[in-house]
Amino acid sequence: MFVASKLPQQLDRSGWVAMLPARTPRPSLNRTLNADVAIIGGGFAGLSAARRLSQLDPTLKVVILEAGEIAEGATGRNSGFIIDLPHEVSSEDYGGTDSDERRHDIKIHRMAIALARDLAVEKGWGKDIFDPCGKYNVAMGPQGDKHVASYARQLDSVKEEYRLLDSEEIGEVTGTRSFTSAIFTPGTVIIQPAAYIRGLADSFGGSVKLFEHSPALSFDRQGASWRIKTPNGAVNAGKIVLANNGHAQSFGLFRGVLLHVYTYASMTEAFDPTRLGGQRSWAATPAFPMGTTVRRVQGDKRDGDRILIRSRYTYNPRMQVSDGAITRAGRIHDRKFEARFPMLKGVRMQYRWAGAMALTWNGVPAFGEVEPGIFAAIACNGVGATKATAAGIAAAEAALGMDSWLVQVFRGFATPKPLPPQPFLTIGATANLSVKEWSAGME
Ligand SMILES: Cc1cc2nc3c(=O)[nH]c(=O)nc-3n(C[C@H](O)[C@H](O)[C@H](O)COP(=O)(O)OP(=O)(O)OC[C@H]3O[C@@H](n4cnc5c(N)ncnc54)[C@H](O)[C@@H]3O)c2cc1C
Structure with a gap:
């Protein structure tokens, strides 16, 4: 059984959220639901995974659990750059990287931008949200x-x-x-990141259900499926996409590798x-x-x-x-x-x-099937508008058993390097x- 030792806490709200009109969050989960796929986390990774799942199979029952409100987390707090080319590069960084890897990175980033662009067209957004x-x-x-x-x-x-x-x-x-x-x-x-992620959240209906103020408190295996508990409800799901970024560690996963x-x-x-x-x-x-x-x-x-x-x-x-x-x-x-x-x-x-x-430590995502049926899209590495979006798409495809180019590239990344022990790490x-x-x- 995986139990959350900690849940996200937000001290403040971002200017992006503050500048938008008030929004009524989706209700919290107060019953038991069955789903094909449950997604933990409603940021770039989680909501992109949901969008990809519903594109691949519109009949799929998908439940998204968000601990707080959509746009309260890092996804509604960033600077809004969905970059296609890596930007924090020095000559050393670039010089040491194989150019095929760079091209893969750029192609991955552009797949994330394509998802965002499709959404922008669907929503008819102007340059104030998607430019x-x-x-x-x-x-x-x-x-x-x-x-x-x-x-x-x-x-x-x-x-x-x-x-x-x-x-x-x-x-x-x-x-x-x-x-x-x-x-x-x-x-x-x-992008206006808070407007973007709210728009993505509000695009779901039908067989994709989003619950806010519904943190996953634990999940454990029940026969062929997983049972996720929230404060007032539960989800029985065949598969889980874990998209709660650093808080994956709160469930005991990726210990000692996330900074x-x-x-x-x-x-x-x-x-x-x-x-x-x-x-x-x-x-x-x-x-x-x-x-x-x-x-x-x-x-x-x-x-x-x-x-x-x-x-x-x-x-x-x-x-x-x-x-x-x-x-x-x-x-x-x-x-x-x-x-x-x-x-x-x-x-x-x-x-x-x-x-x-x-x-x-080595800048790679924490991606893949961490337990049978649990697909992680974790470790945004600071450029989550692109990387977490792409990881969410890849996790959705992997959860449906696809062996796409994107899944292969994500599976081909090295595993995250262990961090040095404390107190050396903090120092x-x-x-x-x-x-x-x-x-x-x-x-
Ligand atoms: C100030 C700032 C500027 C930035 N600028 C950029 C930028 O311009 N471009 C860029 O690419 N990146 C930028 N970033 C980084 C980017 O915001 C992150 O990489 C991105 O938000 C990661 O997305 P994610 O979906 O993986 O995680 P998150 O956005 O952290 O989303 C995870 C979600 O999981 C939820 N959650 C956690 N635990 C649970 C639980 N137990 N149950 C249910 N839900 C849970 C959280 O509430 C959260 O909403 C910036 C970040 C900051 C802070």
Whole structure:
């Protein structure tokens, strides 16, 4: 029997959720249901798995259990980049990777983008929710410039399209002269993550049932199926897709291989768009690994625009952060905002939040049939909008016995490497994050 030792707790809500109208969550589970497949976790991985299952067999009975509310978790807290090309790369990272593997990664990312694009078409979403606008990888000094140049060489080697921009050109896009160079790649899609995942959740009906405020408390084998208990109900399911990211460990699975790292974001109040030149909407990842992600979010006619700043990483093995940690990260965000946008002096941050990520030492997913009938799509490795989406699709296909290209690639990943023992792990992880953040400086 697998019993949850811990459930997710959210201290705050993200600016993305706060900016949306209130939504009535789906009811919690209060009876016993039978399902072909039960999915634990309603983030990118879980809901993408549900969508794939219903595409493959619309008659399949699927039950999704979400511990909290849709968009409360990391899926509604991220910066909204569904990237096609890896972005946190240094020349060393890229140089050491086999180019076939890189192409596999890119193909996987594009399969995730295809799922999101189909949904966007189905829903008739505008650019405020799903914007296939590409992204900039921006530098703020000589070290960053070197990364930009190196990234361009690596993109040449995988024959991917890009455009290099000098300081003036990226200034015309962003309205600030703070960036020294940039590289534009056209394939990334930018989403309003909370609206996206709510839309995906609300697309289910018929034989796919979603229950919110319904944490899986335990699951155990009952003959040929699995019985999952929630506080007021139960699900008997032939198969389980485990899509609760770092909380897989709370059931005793993937012990000693998941690194629980938090990252932080702040979003400004709406400001008069005439205060900042350039385009009204753009999205930039840092050229320098561990640097700062920045987005300008265009408001509607009544509202103004906002700037999102995402930076800072902390290692939190207990899978929770304090208000103090969010405040400390917020001070860093304020400095980074001021350095980039001196013309927006006086504009304050309206929302601040943190979110959990599950990484592995060797950057591979924790994927596969962990017990007969239990298919894991765990370890987003920080880029879950693409990787967890793809892992969810692959887990759905594997659960139905398919041996697709995607399933083969996911099965072919190395197994996650064991983490060093405590206290070396905490000391090492904290020191490593601090050194990398320090070397990123204002980038
Ligand atoms: C500030 C920030 C910015 C980021 N920016 C980006 C970005 O731009 N692009 C990108 O690709 N990634 C980004 N990420 C990472 C990305 O958000 C994650 O990789 C992604 O959300 C992982 O998706 P997931 O479905 O695997 O897990 P999660 O989003 O963590 O979803 C898991 C779900 O499982 C639920 N759950 C847990 N335990 C149980 C249980 N016992 N029963 C039922 N449900 C349970 C949780 O409530 C949660 O909703 C960012 C993260 C943060 C915090």
